[in-house]
Amino acid sequence: MKTLIESSSLVISCGLEHRNCSVRIVQPTDVHENYVNSLNSPQITQHMGASKGFTHTFESTQDFIRAHLNSEKNYLFGLFLENTLVGTSRLHDIDWNGLFAWQGVLIFKNLQGKGFGSLLVKTVSDYVLQYCGISKIQAGILERNIISQKVFLKSGFHHFENDTTFDGRQIWIKEKNSV
Secondary structure (H helix, E strand, C coil), rough: CCCCCCEEEEEEEEEECEEEEEEEEEEEHCCCCHHHHHHCCCCHCCCCCCCCCCCCHHHHHHHHHHHHCCCCCCEEEEEEEEEEEEEEEEEEEEECEEEECCCCCCCCCCCCCCCHHHHHHHHHHHHHHCCCCEEEEEECCCCHHHHHHHHHHCCEEEEEEEECCCCCEEEEEHHHHCC
């Protein structure tokens, strides 16, 4: 049985000037109103595949987190600023045979545009590629989602022009040798 993170108490520091900033595995107790509101915001979820048409609650969000805590193929990392969760990065569909995974990011309402997305994606992807046995991380990004493209580019990902997912998302890739 393979696991990416042996302990849910792992904390990765990612210092920001004048802020107490860290990345760790999200726990059900980390859920707060802005997290749930962000999951229900059409402006935020328009670029997400799985959340469309579903109304999230505290309970459903906590259940989603619990499912990740019990999974060997899905992990949910959180960016914490002064002990408050401000965004998540989901590492999912990990293929332990091919040693690759998919990564997504969500920065909560009223906190976007401050560099948190790039910080979170880079911190998680660098850590996973360096220490967890994964060789390649992919992200599927809609062509119209210019902000996510910039976040992943700034975090060391590259887009290959003709590669797309089954639903037409551009495939962005970061490999171990690029860290």
